[in-house]
Structures are given as C-alpha cells and as structure tokens.
Amino acid sequence: MNKTDDERKQINDIVSVVKLCSLLFSGMGIFKYVLNYYKITVDNSNNTLAMDVIIVAVLVLTLIYFIWTFSTTKKFNKKNIARIQIAETYLFVLIFSIIILLTDSYKSDFKFLFLFIIITTTIQSGMKQGVTIAFVSSSILLIMDLIYGPRSPENIYFEKDLITAGVFILTAWTLGFYVKIESSHIKKLESLANEDGLTEVYNHRFFYDALREKLTACEKDNKPISLIFIDIDYFKYYNDLNGHQKGDQVLKTIGSLLKNSVRDGDVVARYGGEEFSIILPDTLEQDAITIAENIRRKIEETYFEGEENQPNGKLTASIGVSVFPDKAKSDVELIKSADDALYRAKFFNKNRVEAYHSILDELKEDIDDKNIDLVTSIKTLISVINAKDRYTYGHVERVVIYSRLIADKLGLSEKDKKKLIYGAYMHDIGKINISEEILNKKMPLTKDEWEILKQHPVNGVEIIKPVESLMDISPLILHHHERYDGNGYPGKLKGEDIPYLARVLTVVDSYDAMTSNRPYSKSKTQEEAIVELKKCSGTQFDSSIADAFVEVIEENKNNINY
Template identity: 75%
Template sequence: MNVVYDKRKQTNDIVSVVKLMSLLFSGMIFFNFIADFYKLTVDNSNYIIIMNVFIVPVFVLALIYALWAFSTTKKVPEKYIALIQLAENFLFILIFFGIVLITEAEKSDYKFLFLFIIITATIQSGMKQGMNIAFFSSAIILTIALVYGPSSGENLYFEKDLILAGVFILTAWTIGFYVKTEDEHIRKLESMVNQDGLTEVYNHRFFYDVLREKLISYEKDNKSISLVFIDIDHFKNYNDLYGHQKGDEVLKIIGSLLKNNVREGDVVARYGGDEFTIILPDTSEQNAIRIAENIRIKIEDTYFDGEENQPKKKLTASIGISVFPDKAKNEVELIKCADDALYRAKFFNKNRVEAYYSILDDLKEDIEDEHIDRITSIKTLISVINAKDRYTYGHVERVVVYSKLLTDKLKLSEKDKKKLIYGAYMHDIGKMNIPEEILNKKMPLTKEEWEILKQHPAYGVEIIKPVESLIELSPLILHHHERYDGKGYPGDLKGENIPYLARVLTVVDSFDAMTSNRPYSNRKTHEEAIEELRKCSGTQFDPFIAKAFIEVIEENKNNIKY
C-alpha cells in the first residue's frame, strides 16, 4: 500500500512540474504579446514596467501553485482528488484557450500548449480522462479555425488543426494505453505480493499491514474493529485421510466462501495453515457474531468431498471474535484475544462461534489502578498454563460457569459471588510452577510426582500475593482440595474449619474433574458424577453444598453448554 502511495505521489510531483512549466510558458507568451501590442523594446522604459506588472505576478502565481501542488498530495481526502484534478485541467484549458485567442487565434503558434494538459491528465487520471481532454481541446482549436478562418474558399487553418487534433487524440490514446497497461501490471504484482497463492484471499503479511493501519485510523476516530479468526475443525484428520491436494481444495473453497459472505470493505486473509481471519471495520461485537455465525452455517452446509468420514460426518469450522477497543487496546491484544476465543470455540465441541471474554477483565473494575498491570500479568500466566495444560483451560471455564449457577442457589451476597467466580477462575493458577510432563502424564502419577502436584494451591497463593485486592481469594485457592472429613490437602482441615467458599469450590471442581477427560482417567457421565457426589457427601464434600449443586445440575441439564 505504501508502494502505491509512493508511485502516486511521484506521478503527481512530475505532473505538477509539467503544469508549472506550462504555466510559466503561458506567462512568457502573454508578456510577449503585451510587449508586441504596445511595440515595446528592451530599451523602452515601459518595457520594465510591463515586465513588473505581468511577469512578476505570473511567477508569484506559479510559486503559489507549486507550493500548493507539492504540499497537499497527502492532505487532500481521496474523494476530493478527482474533483480537484478536473478543476485544475479545466483552468489550464481556459488559460491555453486565452493564449491562443490573443496570439492571432487560428494563426496562433501556441496551440501545442494543449498537449501539456492532455499528457498530464492522461498520466494522472488514465485514458478516459485523457481522451475527454483531447477531444475537448480538439473541439476548441477546430472551432477557432472555423470561426476566425476565412468564410469562403479553402480553410488551410482548419485542415492543419485537423492534423493537430489527430495528434492530440493519438497522444492521449497512446499514453492512456501505456498507463492502463502499467496499472494492470502493478495490480498483478500487488496481488502476487498481497494475496495467498492458494486461496486467493489476502496473505498473512497484508493482514498485519491493514490491521495496523485500521487500528491507527479507528483509534483516532473512536470506532470499533472486530477481528474474526476461523479454524477448520479436524483438518489434520482430513489431510491424513485424503492427502494435501484434497486439503488444498477445501482451503480454496473456504477462501472463496469467505470472500462471498463478507461486506465490501471487510478484509479476508489466510492467517496460516487452515486458519483464516477477517477484519471487520466499524463493526460491533453483536454484528461480528452475526456475520461469523452466517459464515459458520455456510461452511457447515457446504458439501466437501469425503466429509462423511470426518468425526462428525461434516467438515465444519470454529470461530473466535474479539473487538477493538472494547476487548483489546492494541494490535497484539486484539489478535491474542481473538485466538483465545477461537480456542474456546474449538475446545467446547467445535463448530461454534465464541466472542472473547475473560473474568479478569471484569476484575479490573474492582481493584486499585496500581494493580492493573499485575492483573494483566496474571492473565498472561493463565495463557501460559493453557499452553502447558490444555485440560486446565476448559476445566477453569466450566468451573466458572458452574459456580455462577450455584451462587444463586446458595443465596450468596454480591461480594461472595464475585469472590467465588474470581477464585474459580484462578484456583489452578499455581500449576504454572508444575512441570508440563506431570500435568499431561497419561499414566497414574508416582508418589513423588503427586507430592509435586499437591504444591499448586500454595504456588497459586504466592502468585496473587502481590495484588492486595486478590488476597481475599487466597483461602479459596489454597484450600480447594481440602476434604470435609479432614483427609485433603494442604492443611488437613475438616468440616466447618474449611472456608465456606473453598468448600463450594471443592464440589464444583470435583464434579467437573469427574465429567472431563483427564490425561490419566476417563470421564464419567453427569449421572455417574451426581451419584459420586451423593456417595461422598459428608466425607469428601459438605453435604449441604453437594445437595444444592446436584439440584443446580439437574435444573440446568438442558442449558449447560459444556
């Protein structure tokens, strides 16, 4: 895009120089006409007076034009450029028309001046504009020849001007054709540089260029930009079954589908591999979700060869959305948040649209300004944990959902509701300090590994300790693995000695652990997990809380997404 701007600027600079020189030529011709009219010579004192009266203003006007032409290239809005160029061309035609008239009209030797404006207009605006100027200029000189030429007999001036008119038109056509060819060549080069060769949508580099440019512009205008990330579900499985050629065909179809289902001005790009992205300028989250959902349905409804052998018998896509400036304050945050939302969509059953959301963004409203950066750091740590242990990400999200449902059943105060939800989000943050091979081990842990894993509640408390506003979450994080019968860890606390909200979190955390696939165990059904809660009520779990949670699960079994 900068290359196009640079080329346009260089062209405008050259054209401005040509116009400036033609303006100076016109001034000199006009001065000579005045001098001849008054029969002035260099020795005549009036010659100097006439020079000052006519030449100096011409040079001043030329200087003003030069300053204006070279200083406003970037400042003038795009929509006004064509209008300004048209007005300029018309002004120069009037000047040249006046010069021809005062220099003996049909006998004038200065009709060639029209070539200046024909050439510059064609270079600047293309063949159509150049041809229009050429025809208009030809009409002027031929009309002058007819009006001022001999009324009877052979009109030699008209015949000569016919040849000149032909030169005008041929010049405009030749230069216009060259400009058209060059523009087509530039567009082809641009497409090669900016487009993904396989899918014919924009490429990764162009995506970043446009996003940066849009963010700078929209930040000034206080407008929203939505970013959509799209990932094909189980694409590796498709490639493994049918080979990369078939996979490439799928990518081409989806690239075409995306281009045909966005608005004018939206930017579709291939982010990499089987991942696409769409920049939606001036678009709210709600409208972005609507557009993304339409795309998801289009992909689901499109038949892809061999999709019946995909895990869900269909080839589908997961979609994540983030919005600037509501959910992200800069380019890096916007991309990261959209990617997080995409991961949520893929983790929770795929073939769905997810808008970015983080509990920690709400938490920022409840803490002191000096701790905002620390919250951002904790958010980053949780992202690191997600990368180390993909189970933790989905687990935390579901525990937050269950906790929200349970807060109303237990009639918690607003303060305790927030503490439980924030605690649910951060209860496993201490896993940051647990080796990845332990977190993802598929075999049962050894005694030594189990002792290491049991340290994560204490590690979590250490991580949040610097943030004064989070200190009240420490009991939830530290004691969410205590048991009601006193056989838990790390404090061997029993019954009512376990903080109330920690007992609540224990029930929710355990239920999700039972109903999720873990590296070392198979998931239970909801019914099996509920039976386990009843069985362990009074030993592992607070019986009142376990009973309330069972009621919540049974009441919401048709509404819980996860």
C-alpha cells in the first residue's frame, strides 16, 4: 500500500467513527421514543418494558457493528466499495428519517443527524454526492413540515427548516470544494511521483508496480498480458550531432505518440534513457505485434529535425514483444523475454518489430516429455549466467543468429541445423560454475584463472548429461574450443577428428568474440574480423567453413548491426 492509499484508509477510518457517533445519537432517539411511548419513568417502570429497551439497544449495537464491518472491509474492489458506500449512505438517510418521525416529526430535536451523513458522504464521495444527499435530506425535512406541520398560514417549522436546508447545502458545497482541491492536489503529487517529468508518460518505478498489478489481475482472470519494449535507434548518435535539447524534444514527441497509439487501460512508461515500454492487458501476441508495428511505422513517418543525418536517413525505433503466459511465467520473465526480442530487433538492421522466440521452446518439441522439467532447469541456469555475465547473454543470442545463417549456407539437413542451433544456445552453459569475478575481469586472466575458464566445456556436458535427448549436442559443447591444428582444448583434437558441427560452431563463436567488446579487450571491426578469419583459416579454423562464413557475413552486412 502506498502512502496516499494509507492516508485515504485513515480518513475512511475517521469517517467510520463519525458514522458510529451518528448511530449512537440515533440510539438516543430510539430510547426517547420507547420511554415516551410506554410512559416509562423512574416511578413507573416494569421489567417487560425494560427488556424492550435492552432489545432495542442490542439491535442498535448490532447495526453499528454491521456498518463498521462494511466501512472498513478489504474484501471488495474499489468499484464494489463505492456501491456499498452509496447503499450505506441512503440506509443512514432512511434510519435518520425514521428517528425524526418517531421523535415528534417536524418538532424533532434530531434533525441535526442529517449533518453527519452529509459531511461523511462529501468527504468520501466528493461534492456531487454530498450536495445530492444534502438536497435529499432537506427535501425530507420540508416534506415532513408540510405533511405533519401545523395548517396555519405561518408555518414556523417550515421556515426554520428552510434555514436548516441552506446549512445542509452550504456545508456540502464548501466541504466538497475543499475535498475537490485536496483531491486535485493529491493527483498532482501522484503524477509527479509516477510520471516521467520529460515525456509525461509513466516512469520506471510505476512501470514495475503496474506490471505486477496487471499481471496478477490477468492471471486471476486467465487472460494474457503483452509487453512491448521500444528503443530509439542510434539515439546517442542523434544526441551527439544535434544536442541534448533536440534529443529531449524527440523523447517528448515519441512519448506523446505512444500515448496516442494505445488503448484505455494500457500503460505507457519510460523504461530508461531512450527506451519505452507498453503494458497491454488482455492482449494476445499477434494483436500486440500489430500495435507495435503501427507504432514503429508512426515513428518512422514522423519528421524529427536533423533526422536526415541519421545512419538510416530517418529516426526510427526497434521494438520487442512478448506475452504472458505463453512466452513467460512471471513478471521478471516477461521483461527478460521482451528485452530479448528487442535485442534481436536491434541486431537485425533495427527499425523492426520482433516477437520473443526461445530456442528451448523449439527444443521441447524434440525431446522426451520426461525431460521437459530438466530443460526448464537448463533455461534457468542460462538466465543465471546471463545475470552474471552480460557479455555471455548477448554473445549467445548472436551466435544463435549466425548459426542459423551459416546452416543455410552450408546446406545442413534440418536435423543438423537444429543440433547446431541448440548447441549454439547452450555452448557456454558450463560457465555457471565460474565465478563472476573471473567472467567480468577487466585485466588479462592469470594462468590459474585461465585453467578454470577452460573447464566450462566439460562442465557444460556434465550439466546436460541427465537429458538423454540432448546427448547429440554434447560434442558441440565439449569441442567448440578445439583448433583445427590440434592446439585447442579440452581434447586437443585435430582436423577431421573434431566433429563437423563443432568446427562450424568454433568459427561462429570466434567471430562473435572478435567483434564484441570484452571486459579485457576492445572489439574488432567487421573487416578486421574477416581478415582474422582468413588469416587463421587452416590453423584455428576449418578452411571451407571459414570461407563459407565470410561469405555469409558479406552477404548480410547490411542487415546485421554490430
């Protein structure tokens, strides 16, 4: 519960106490009526009448308890609570009307009871409802004066109650105006706490709160919830070229565009920097993709000052989409999967929409049902590695993409293509046993540290060994660091002794390592990496595979971003 909700609860508790007080005053009216009706006095009383009074008191106390329970309940949502409060209000009006009728009607001393319900209703429900109850209460008093009052030309009770009615309405109006100002002030404070000051969409903190809340609701109702991540392409380049003020204007424009592109109930937030997110409750993946594509197109078609100098010639955005529960089982997984999809969109030439796709989802179709849980555990291990070593996460994603491309180039069978892709996805799983300090060390590794790192192929095979259906990819995991000249590890295999798909994975793995920033080394350019592949062809790499992969890179150089 946030601070505002807590304060609102305190106000409701105070209102409940006021209602209890009004009921106690009502009880006094009932006692007065019983005493007058039965003419009970100190000198004239009997046990029967005393019992009647006690019964009435018990009924009143029971009613108090009932009202108290409903006014403080947490069992209902806001919509139902509002309905309960309306019903409760008119019940109070009815009770007070009966009390006034029983205590001499137009002469009653209990007309002030209506002030309790007018005040509490205005505080809880606002000016409109408060004024309505004031009019209803005033009408009841004036009607009683007309029906039960004296038939003389001058009805002093009617005149007095006209003044009382004015007091009721003025009380509701002035108090309601104050409540309205307070509510407006609270909303302003909430917007400052929940909105991003620059783009006027929700901020990062609110995004997480909203995602958990909406995911819980969708899970309860057995409905899907989609998540979109949007990242502005080459935004740093735009900022450096045009200045941060122009960059801020781009963010504001895109924030406004996003708000105008979604439905009521969707949540648009600035996730961080140039990245935005959209929560889409009760939305299937295909519908989310349609919304995402519409947003991508709008951004591309919108003119931004200086965008002609962008690498694409336009200011564009890459978008990733994922959906719960089909692609993720929790809010954390949903965010991770949408982020993975965004990563693929940016990797493949940017300015595109990508839906999340897991290699392990494919894998589950090809393994025995009895091993499904083990594969899920493997997915968890890979997530742990990604959290420990950000390089490994991006590296694995890219190696999988490269493996798909070279598999087609080499004309691999469908079976071998799957083995290569699965092996690419899990080739570094053995790093789970390596400390984060070694994985992220910025200085060159010591001899002992290097020996520990070289154990990850063997460790990886041990991890997947319980899954019989994965044994076909064990050679890829075990031998992806072997060299064609026999100087690799762990088996120092040479030439054709190295499994063919492991030789393919070695080329792909090495190329991505060269073109990626590592903690201890800067990346090579695409051209420098190609030169290195050709230089090491026949020594570190199988020549035919290296040549084929160079062709793949050159053919796709305009479609892949490094």
